[in-house]
Amino acid sequence: MNRMMLVAGSLLALTGCAGNVDAPGAGGADDPDELETAPGPLRAGDVIAYAAETSHPYAGGWKQAITSPGATFVRVHFDDFSLAKGDYVTVSSPDGTQSFRYEDRGPNGDGDVWAFAVDGETAIVELHSTSGGGHGFSIADIGHGTIALAPASLTSGDATPGSASLARRPGGGTPDIVCATEGREDIACHPELDLQQRPVARLLFARGTGMYLCTGWLVATGDDRNTTLITNNHCISTQDEATTLETRFGYQNTACGGPTVAAGESVMGGSLLKTNSRTRTRSRGGLDYTLIRLPGNPQTTWGVLTPTTKAPSVGNPINFIQHPGGRPKEIGFWRDDAHTLRCQIDAIDQTYSGTVSGSQIGYSCDSEGGSSGSPIIDAGTGRAFGLHHLADVAWLSCRNGGTEMSAICADAGGLIRCATD
Structure with missing residues (x-):
């Protein structure tokens, strides 16, 4: 046939x-x-395990570069996301041309947050807080892009x-x-x-x-x-x-x-x-x-x-x-x-x-x-x-x-x- x-x-x-x-x-x-x-x-890519988290509760700011070698884009997946009022997290490209902001319990209100895709193999995750006191978050896994979204x-x-x-x-x-x-x-x-x-x-x-x-x-x-x-x-x-x-x-x-x-x-x-x-x-x-x-x-x-x-x-x-x-x-x-x-x-x-x-x-x-x-x-x-x-x-x-x-x-x-x- x-x-x-x-x-x-x-x-x-x-x-x-x-x-x-x-x-x-x-x-x-x-x-x-x-x-x-x-x-x-x-x-367009794979979901792969990644282990990182803030302290619970967090005492102040937190920053980490999430790198997945060879990725065409990275999507960070937060679990148990919960921030104090006025605090927020940014997920950005290393050069800052892409940057997305998340607060409270995330856009869905349930603490399960798939951040927007950042082009390239590295996303910078930063918690912006002066006093802390919120629960924080864990990074359960990430999306590793295998085709270009350029x-x-x-x-x-x-x-x-x-x-x-x-x-x-x-x-x-x-x-x-x-x-x-x-x-x-x-x-x-x-x-x-x-x-x-x-x-x-x-x-x-x-x-x-x-x-x-x-x-x-x-x-x-x-x-x-x-x-x-x-x-x-x-x-x-x-x-x-x-x-x-x-x-x-x-x-x-x-x-x-x-x-x-x-x-x-x-x-x-x-x-x-x-x-x-x-x-x-x-x-x-x-x-x-x-x-x-x-x-x-x-x-x-x-x-x-x-x-x-x-x-x-x-x-x-x-x-x-x-x-x-x-x-x-x-x-x-x-x-x-x-x-x-x-x-x-x-x-x-x-x-x-x-x-x-x-x-x-x-x-x-x-x-x-x-x-x-x-x-x-x-x-x-x-x-x-x-x-x-x-x-x-x-x-x-x-x-x-x-x-x-x-x-x-x-x-x-x-x-x-x-x-x-």
Whole structure:
């Protein structure tokens, strides 16, 4: 079977479809006859043991360099975090260009704090206190990055930056390819889509022994006082994972093809509202989505995308906004280097890899590991009518797949607000 797939794939010259390498393997996990890749988040690092702590209670300040040799980024995980009023902890890069502040019992109020990622192999942890008296904290473990979260420029015709696993070759049925050409661009190349791109964020989180990357976006709700994020169930499915979440908005180049990344905003943690599993076969779900309540009100700055229950049609142009490989925000707009073929819907009401019957759309538009959870947006209305989650969903098609938002809207009920146009 694999030999037939490779030979047949070599005869194709399809344009503009990259396999979503969120899943490193071929074949649906629930049905061996399926050709689709079973999805999973992109692994970005490891969770490793690290022992350090203040005295309990602490008598004054405390400072330590947390170094993990060879790491591309470090996330410090505090346990039993509890500080006296007015005291605070900073986690900073050695040069001070990155610095994040934590106080009281941490952003989640429970003493379990996953600090924001600091680029490089060293994070400086400092407790700022003049008199002491608080409990302090322990450092239970750290996130050790194994892929770079540094900015990279993407221009038409270039190989995908920062992704050694992608190769330019035609094909189908494999998860780690760019089919013939690369059509993605920096989101800054499309300033006319500012309102559509702003709610889209990069997600970095811990699960078991690993650090992982996906994409998510702020979804409209019936209560503007609360902020709700949507991503895939195969990215985040438990409260423990949501607690570790670092949601980074505005992580994008400031100019088309430029080297400078915008400052943006990071939000820590979240409360799991609802999740629906990837497949029906084992978990009786099949819509592959998760809703998370984020702390604060980031939607007042970054806005929201409104889902629609309107059925997409074949040939409908789409905007596929994503954080492939955890890089600064990009858009699947074209299917080819020459920018002549628009990303579009190729199939509707499909059933892929154990999903709910008739709940899926297919599209030929580049994606990559880390793109899972991205919105598939109707280019005409700006409404989101799909949630990306699968790659290579049809035999010899090099087609990606997403769950139709109409199905998610029906399942989520009053947790999200959906339009009909």
